[in-house]
Amino acid sequence: MDVDAHHAQTDDADRFRALITATSDVVYRMSPDWSQVRLLAGREFVAQATDSGRVWMERDVHPDDRALMQSAIDEAIRDTKPLDLEHRILRSDGTGGWTRSRAVPMLTRDGEIVEWIGTASDVTARKQVESSLREADRRKDELLATLAHELRNPLAPIRNAVHFMKLHALPDEELRGARDIIDRQLQHMIRLVDDLLDVSRITLGQITLRIDRVPLRRALEDALDAVAPAALAAGHELDVQLPPPDIEIAADATRVSQIFQNLLDNAIKYTPQGGRIVLRAERADGHVRVSVSDSGIGIPAERQERIFDFFTRAQPDDGIKTNGLGIGLSLARQLVELHGGRIEVESEGPDRGSVFSVYLPSTAHAAAAEPAPAPAPAKLADAATRRVLVVDDNRDAADSLAMILEMSGTQVAVAYDGAQALVLIEEETPDVVLMDIGMPVMDGYEVARRIRSTPGGERFRLVALTGWGQADDKQRALETGFDEHLTKPVDPAVLAELLASGAARRLSP
Numbered sequence: 001m002d003v004d005a006h007h008a009q010t011d012d013a014d015r016f017r018a019l020i021t022a023t024s025d026v027v028y029r030m031s032p033d034w035s036q037v038r039l040l041a042g043r044e045f046v047a048q049a050t051d052s053g054r055v056w057m058e059r060d061v062h063p064d065d066r067a068l069m070q071s072a073i074d075e076a077i078r079d080t081k082p083l084d085l086e087h088r089i090l091r092s093d094g095t096g097g098w099t100r101s102r103a104v105p106m107l108t109r110d111g112e113i114v115e116w117i118g119t120a121s122d123v124t125a126r127k128q129v130e131s132s133l134r135e136a137d138r139r140k141d142e143l144l145a146t147l148a149h150e151l152r153n154p155l156a157p158i159r160n161a162v163h164f165m166k167l168h169a170l171p172d173e174e175l176r177g178a179r180d181i182i183d184r185q186l187q188h189m190i191r192l193v194d195d196l197l198d199v200s201r202i203t204l205g206q207i208t209l210r211i212d213r214v215p216l217r218r219a220l221e222d223a224l225d226a227v228a229p230a231a232l233a234a235g236h237e238l239d240v241q242l243p244p245p246d247i248e249i250a251a252d253a254t255r256v257s258q259i260f261q262n263l264l265d266n267a268i269k270y271t272p273q274g275g276r277i278v279l280r281a282e283r284a285d286g287h288v289r290v291s292v293s294d295s296g297i298g299i300p301a302e303r304q305e306r307i308f309d310f311f312t313r314a315q316p317d318d319g320i321k322t323n324g325l326g327i328g329l330s331l332a333r334q335l336v337e338l339h340g341g342r343i344e345v346e347s348e349g350p351d352r353g354s355v356f357s358v359y360l361p362s363t364a365h366a367a368a369a370e371p372a373p374a375p376a377p378a379k380l381a382d383a384a385t386r387r388v389l390v391v392d393d394n395r396d397a398a399d400s401l402a403m404i405l406e407m408s409g410t411q412v413a414v415a416y417d418g419a420q421a422l423v424l425i426e427e428e429t430p431d432v433v434l435m436d437i438g439m440p441v442m443d444g445y446e447v448a449r450r451i452r453s454t455p456g457g458e459r460f461r462l463v464a465l466t467g468w469g470q471a472d473d474k475q476r477a478l479e480t481g482f483d484e485h486l487t488k489p490v491d492p493a494v495l496a497e498l499l500a501s502g503a504a505r506r507l508s509p
């Protein structure tokens, strides 16, 4: 068929009619100021045909979106430019929906608007899918936060029990071996769970840094200490050049060492037995650059950008077995960016090793170079704690904590709920109360409040032990009358230090 000849026989008006019949959209004509509206096609989708722009606005457009629609129209008229807007409407069947409204002005030669031609497409189904995806995503974040938190609870008593076993000299070498296995795997679990918690905090926007002047060397040493056993076990050579102690960064020390721990962990993990791992730090223009290089399996160019995304991990066909969740690098990147730095990867490809470089602002140039205020002088007397009350509705957690405290010569009473705690605090008059927050019936906040409001109740030293370790959780604990806040599972060494720091709460009478 001769298409051109056929076209010549069809005039523009016919073609226009065919077009608006074929489209599933609503098609309108509007007067230059939109006061007159003429519906051309798609009658069934809107409520009723009307010629009045005002009626159309008040009847078809959702009340909450009218102002938005009106200002988009005003702007389009003022600038003589097309309008394109998604908004809610009332459909002819009385149900609500979403449309995408588009309109183009038809202009005279002088640029005056003659009329508008507009279309409205029903995008309700897409909007519904989008909203259910967003909802699912939000639930996933919440699930992750809850999951990590719940996983932490059983780790606390296990950690205590292992510590207890360490305090008892185990005569049998096999038993010692078994205990050390539990200890190592537990450390691994604690890190995984902590990473999971961090992921959900980052996605929920809840991570806050405690910025301080940090000697870079110290942060790197901490990271190295944590990974040294794994490097040794894998038979890797560690080639480390620590920076001079005077290089300081404005950073959250724990987070910085977490970043390098993740990078070093990966270098160890993704390098076959007996490889070489190099850590270098140098000053660059207003920055410090720390690089972690390995002689391992390398990363193909096309994967290099993606490895920083959450839950991106090695695939089975990469031929390596990993035990990670695919969050280490994304956490590292997020934390680096929170510090105002950046992270880069280079690899010449499979089996050519990888280099991860982290750039962090050094103190002189850092935005947050203000040193954190010096810690308040210890308000605690210098005598060792004699009597402790442990309060936790998780009996294993309470008993195991009591066990390790007793080992170090402390007298311990245990309460499994808030009411019992209030009784024991009267009877036992402990120096320190270590209290779980999330307990049924009467939670830790309530117990603390009651203790503080009874005469003499201000003399006890109250320490909150919780799975929720965010700044505002700490704040809340302090406001309710706690003196300290520790996040579970508590490191026994931290606890020992806290108890050694004194018994009496206040120095003043």
Ligand code: ADP
Pocket (backbone or CB within 6 Å): 266, 267, 270, 294, 296, 297, 298, 299, 307, 312, 313, 314, 315, 322, 323, 324, 325, 326, 327, 328, 329, 330, 353, 354
């Ligand atoms: P995980 O190690 O838990 O899988 P990460 O986020 O730490 O998660 O790393 C994501 C992926 O990036 C890894 O699964 C691995 O494929 C790749 N990767 C990370 N570091 C290295 C490295 N040093 N050498 C080779 N591949 C690496």
